[in-house]
Amino acid sequence: MDMKARIKSNGHIVNVNETGERVISKNGIERVYISDDCSGIYYSQSELEFLQTKNEDTIDWNQVRIQEAIAETQAFCNDKTLSCEKTSKMPVSQSDALVAELKKKGGQE
Structure with missing residues (x-):
């Protein structure tokens, strides 16, 4: 691009x-x-x-995904009932879902 x-x-x-x-x-x-x-x-x-232009999508969706996965991981790490496997997979799934929803709301998909 x-x-x-x-x-x-x-x-x-x-x-x-x-x-x-x-x-x-x-x-x-x-x-x-x-x-x-x-x-x-x-x-x-x-x-x-x-420089931003008005018609350009300047959101770095991969960066949004990573930041959300980090935040979700921190939240899941406090839950001692979850296994390490679930603690690593759940935040990624949730961050993917968040990015997909944000793109829909912003008309990016």
């Missing part, structure tokens, strides 16, 4: 695409983006400020 971003070092606006690669930087593990102008320039996530 083509995204519009501002290069923090010089203020230029560029269109970039996520490469799927990750790099380790002083900011931790970051996503890598490539400029779509055929220049072959790569940027790490911390070098860019992403």
Whole structure:
């Protein structure tokens, strides 16, 4: 998906695409983006400020899913009657259900 971003070092606006690669930087593990102008320039996530457009879905559903699974896991860990297997599977199922419902409510599906 083509995204519009501002290069923090010089203020230029560029269109970039996520490469799927990750790099380790002083900011931790970051996503890598490539400029779509055929220049072959790569940027790490911390070098860019992403700009939102009104018609663009800017929700990172995988991140929502992960955060919800973490919250659910914390809640299930307090329940000593559940096995480790259930404690690991139930939060994932519930976070998937939450994301599906949120997408429906937001008209994203």
